[in-house]
Amino acid sequence: MASAAATAAVSGVVLPHSLLSHRSSPPHIVALASSFRRLSLCASPRRTTHLVARADASAEAGEPEAEAEPVSASADAEAGEAEGAVAVAEAEEQPPPSKLKVKFGEIIGILNKQFIEEAEKVKTVPDLRPGDIIELRMQRPNKRRLSLFKGIIIAKHKAGVHTTIRVRRIIAGVGVEITFPVYSPRIKEITVIRHKKVRRAKLYYLKHKLPRFSTFK
Amino acid sequence: MGSHGNNLFGAVSSSVEAVTRPSHCDAISQQIRTFIQMRTNLKVVDNSGAKRVMCIQAKSGKYGAKLGDTIVGSVKEAQPRGKVKKGDVVYGVVVRAAMKKGRSDGSEVQFDDNAIVLVNNKGELIGTRVFGPVPHELRKKKHLKILALAEHIV
Numbered sequence: 624m625a626s627a628a629a630t631a632a633v634s635g636v637v638l639p640h641s642l643l644s645h646r647s648s649p650p651h652i653v654a655l656a657s658s659f660r661r662l663s664l665c666a667s668p669r670r671t672t673h674l675v676a677r678a679d680a681s682a683e684a685g686e687p688e689a690e691a692e693p694v695s696a697s698a699d700a701e702a703g704e705a706e707g708a709v710a711v712a713e714a715e716e717q718p719p720p721s722k723l724k725v726k727f728g729e730i731i732g733i734l735n736k737q738f739i740e741e742a743e744k745v746k747t748v749p750d751l752r753p754g755d756i757i758e759l760r761m762q763r764p765n766k767r768r769l770s771l772f773k774g775i776i777i778a779k780h781k782a783g784v785h786t787t788i789r790v791r792r793i794i795a796g797v798g799v800e801i802t803f804p805v806y807s808p809r810i811k812e813i814t815v816i817r818h819k820k821v822r823r824a825k826l827y828y829l830k831h832k833l834p835r836f837s838t839f840k
Numbered sequence: 841m842g843s844h845g846n847n848l849f850g851a852v853s854s855s856v857e858a859v860t861r862p863s864h865c866d867a868i869s870q871q872i873r874t875f876i877q878m879r880t881n882l883k884v885v886d887n888s889g890a891k892r893v894m895c896i897q898a899k900s901g902k903y904g905a906k907l908g909d910t911i912v913g914s915v916k917e918a919q920p921r922g923k924v925k926k927g928d929v930v931y932g933v934v935v936r937a938a939m940k941k942g943r944s945d946g947s948e949v950q951f952d953d954n955a956i957v958l959v960n961n962k963g964e965l966i967g968t969r970v971f972g973p974v975p976h977e978l979r980k981k982k983h984l985k986i987l988a989l990a991e992h993i994v
Contacts, residue, residue: 785946794973795992797936798952809945830952 735783742784742806749813751788751805753779754821756839759790759803760812769811772801773839775819777826791829793838798830873939875904876911876954883955885935886967889922890915893932893956907941907949908977909934910963911956923966924958930966932956933983935974935990949975949994957986965989 725733742748751757755776760769774792777800784806791800803810816839829837876882880895893913898905905911911932918926936951943949951973958966965985974990987993 787946794994795971797955797972799973799994800950800952801994802940802948804946807946 732783738784739806742808745808746811748805749815751776751779751813751815752818753777753824753826754819755815756817756819757788757790758812758814758816759810761803762809762811772803773816774801775826775829775837775839777829778824791826791837793834796834798834798837800830873937873950875901875906875939876909876934876937877904880904880954881916882911882913882932882934883953884932884958885955885971886957886965887922887969888924888958888967890918890924890928890930890958892917893930893958896929899931905934905937906939907934907937907975908981908983910959913956930958931961932958933978933981933986935970935978935986936972941975941977943977949977951975 753776757774757776759772761772763770772790772792774790776788777791778789780787780789786805787802788805789800789802791798793799805813875898876895877898878895882893882895884890884893892915894916895905895911895913897912899910899912901909911934913930913932915924915926915928915930918924918928924930933956934954935957936953936955938950938952938954940948940950955972957970960966963983968989970986970989971991973992973994974986975994976987978984978987
C-alpha cells in the first residue's frame with residue numbers, strides 16, 4: 624500500500640527517477656538507517672525519494688517541486704502513521720525545505736535532528752555539563768508518581784538523540800551511578816540545581832574519593 | 841597493606857581488572873566491570889551473620905552472574921553468633937553489582953560494590969534485614985521479600 628504510493632510518487636516525477644538510477648544503491652544505505660531505527664522497509668524508500676525529490680526538484684526548477692510536493696506529502700502522511708506506531712519519536716512533519724542538495728551520507732544526521740526536535744517540543748532539555756548537580760524526574764512503567772533522581776553529572780556521552788548522562792549519588796551509604804538517555808520520553812524534567820567547578824570532562828575519579836563528595840541532599 | 845595503586849577499599853574490588861601500575865591507557869579498562877564469577881568476593885548485606893562470601897559458582901549466565909542472579913558461595917568471614925558460620929556453602933542473590941545493568945528504557949545502573957543477600961536453596965531469605973539500596977530488577981526475578989525489606993529501591 625505504501626510502496627505502491629511510493630512507486631507512484633517516483634514515476635510521477637521524471638527528474639528524480641533518473642537521478643536515483645545513477646546513484647549507487649540508495650536502498651542499501653537507507654536500509655541501514657531503517658534497520659537501526661526499526662522502520663518497515665516499505666516505508667524507507669519513500670522517505671529517501673521524498674528527500675531526493677525535494678533536493679533535485681529545488682535544484683532544477685520550481686515547477687516539478689509543486690508536483691512532487693502534494694504526491695510525496697500524501698505518501699509521507701500515511702506512512703507517517705505506520706512509522707509512528709512502530710518507533711518511539713518519529714517526525715511527522717517534513718523538514719524545512721532546504722535549497723541545498725541532500726547527500727545520502729547526511730540522512731542519519733538529518734533524521735537525528737528531527738528526533739531531537741520532536742523530543743524538544745515535549746520538554747526542554749537544559750544545557751548539561753559534567754559537574755552539574757541535577758534533579759531528574761522520570762516516569763516509571765506502572766507507577767503514577769514520577770521518581771526523583773538527584774546527583775552530579777560525571778559524564779556526558781553525545782550521540783545525537785541517544786545522548787546519555789551518567790549521574791552519581793550516594794544512596795543509603797552506597798554509591799550508585801545511573802546512565803540516563805537525555806531525550807528519552809520517560810524523563811519528564813531535568814533541572815540543574817548547582818554547579819561544581821571541575822576541570823575534567825569525565826569525573827570518574829569521584830568513585831575513588833570520599834563519599835562526601837558525591838553526597839547531595 | 842600491599843594493595844596496588846588502583847585497588848580501592850582493600851579487598852572489595854575483586855571484579856575490577858587489576859592493573860599493576862596506574863597509567864593512562866588503563867583508565868578505560870578500569871572502568872569496565874565484569875561479571876561475578878568464581879573467586880569473586882562479595883559483601884553480605886543482611887543480618888544472617890556472614891560478612892564476606894566468595895563465589896563458587898554462578899547459577900545462571902554463561903560468563904558469570906549479573907545483578908539479580910543467584911550464586912553459590914562459601915562464607916569466608918562471619919560474625920561470631922550468626923545463622924551461618926565460616927566455611928558454610930550458601931546461596932545468595934546479587935543485589936548490587938559493579939557491572940552496568942541495562943534497563944528497558946535505555947538507562948543503566950551500576951553500584952560501587954558487589955553485594956549479596958543470603959538465601960536458602962528454595963529462595964527464602966536467611967536474614968531478616970537488608971542494608972543499603974537495591975535495584976528494582978529484583979522485582980522481575982521475583983525476590984519481593986528483599987524489595988520489601990530494603991532501605992531504598994533504586
